[in-house]
Amino acid sequence: MDVSVFLHLLLQEISSGGQGLRPYLIGFNDRSLYERCRKALKELCNTHPALAHMEERPIISSLRFHFPKGLEQRWRPFKQALTVEEDTRMMINTTFRTTSTGERGIPWGVRHIKAPHAWSTTTGHRIRIGVIDTGADYHHPDLRHSLLSGINFVQPGRPPQDDNGHGTHIAGTIAAANQMYGIIGVAPRALIHPVKSFDENGSAYVSDIVQGIEWCVRNKLHLINMSFGMKTRSKSLLHAVTQATNAGIAVVASSGNDAKRKTIDYPARYSQTISVGATDNSRRIAPFSNRGSYVDIYAPGDKIVSAWLHGNYHEMSGTSMATSHVSGAIALLLALKPELKPPEIKALLRRTANPIQPLRGRASSTKESPAGEIDIARLLNECR
Template sequence: MSSLSKLLKEALAQPPSAAQARPAKLKRHLLVFHTEKGYRLCLKHLRANKVHPFKAIRCLRAVLCRFPLHADLTPLRQHALVKRVEADRRLRIHNVGPRSGSRARLHASCASNRPPQVVPWGIRRIGAPLLFSRNQGKQIRVAVLDTGIARHPDLKIAGGVNTIDGGSSLDDNGHGTHVAGTIAALNNRFGVVGAAPRASLYAVKAFNQFGTGYVSDLVEGIDWCIRNRMQVINMSFGLLTNSPSLRTMIRKAHKQGIVLTASAGNNGAKSGGLDYPARYPETIAVAASTREGRIASFSSRGAGIDVAAPGQAICSTYLNRGYASLDGTSMACPHASGTAALLLRANPRLTPARVKKLMKATARPLKGYSPLAQGAGVLNAARAVRLA
């Protein structure tokens, strides 16, 4: 069998046309190894041959490489040291509001930077304010795996990381900041209030300013959450196909006792199923409901939905110290994350499976919708915490 170094050299070799002025198109793949030996051999070859850019992902014993578009990776896949060669798939955040880069719809009651405090309809609908006199999710560590979190007077950020390039974890899109506000906007005298206003927010930036990211960045983000002992991870994004690497990390986080919430997807009634990671049984898959007590038309349907939560016209924190109203299962998911923080504050011994069970057992079913649309029904944080 050919040596790993030789196979890497052949796969990474640029075709003759690459010598021309126009650079060759490249494709991103993760090389995942069975053992530490293969992982280290790969890194040694890449460094010796000054192959850049690449990323070492220790938690998976994987290396991210960029291969020429038409490179034949079959010999690498068949090498004894290689566990798999996986495309580093691109994925998007799950909001159906304004497209990235455009202006968000300003909420009527949140038009200024410091408006009098309002309780968003979604927070009120799940009953979170009924708990605030005794439970606001104090010090429960919640990671927002998203576009980052912007500095905002209505948010208190405890820390964060950027897994894209190691730079700032500040938000340059708006999505992550909006999600963070629904989870834990402060219970002060202005702006909005989140489901768990005293939870500790952590920004795990794995998506760029356009709301796109790669599996490799998510893998590193989840690994950071495990190493830094996060208790809840909010995942308001989706992938149409399964990623074995993402699956591995979801399982690892779940085994470490982390509650994982995931948005179901925005593909509507004819979606044919949920997006990943919401399809994974370790997650709490969240559909979107409306103020009128319906399941939102954009909310994906399919087996595996656990609960629904408010996801239309959701007012929350945004860029430039402002507030905005957005739609999407992205906006529904953080209601579940905030509820998880309240549950863990009420009973720190709860397992992820028990948190999910409590949410489902206390949800309010909507008339006229099957479990394929709403799961057990609309989230009820107040009832769930009473049973914790």
């Protein structure tokens, strides 16, 4: 690709101005081309002040600009060298939460999937999990021994401290370890790297998610928990998920909370992920959960108690909560069988799942959801 032509068209786009500017990601398929263009744009900043608003995304070889809508069509001639797409926002997948609760010990979801049956054999020891979310509360007593260093893409340079609560809740279900005074997660000796891509409102741009996945790949984590979703496809996100899976990292993603029967959110809809729907304590699909053939496994997601900010606890519902149960189960599995690849893990989860109870008023739920609910005892027995 001719760099001078690229720069000319880019400057045209920026100078056109107009209403309704949106954030776009320009991703370079070749790292050296990215470096050449980035350097050239830096040199032009003095004569073109609008370039000062350019944001670099070096981890994913991308540049971020604000342009009028429709940039994808206008830049189609560069499709061999570049990926151009709107930097969409997405939200964490939670339906609601209550005020703090007094419940302690082993939460019902952890018991329901039979995690305590596994702890004499495996506790997830030394399995490293990237939780791409709102960060985590490093001061929470239940997470004191579970959290490692992470990264903050919302406020670069600062620690990934949670300012929302969702990420702390997810971390607690996966790996809380305060047997005497708090709660215990599915894999109490697993280790979590908080990746803060979501702000205090539970919102994130695709580019920050992609950077988070890339960070997990570079740091050779074992699995990634992604309790969030959006309705539209993203080439950048798909590329990052594929890269993680190819690196041997299991990517666990929530199906979404729209009660849809035939579709689920992205990135869970990508075949490279392990997609998770939510059940209630009657082993039925939770009313809010997306379901259907795209879901790989179900797990408890209704009225789940876990850690919260400032040492507190909250009850939350959503496919986010279900996803954290599955991530914890995979940590238990990988501590025993570290050689397992993501497709093998997915196949094991599906093969050892318990049948879903029929939805109330229906004879059977198999048409809606051929997948079953996770059973850790059966999962681990299959591997012995």
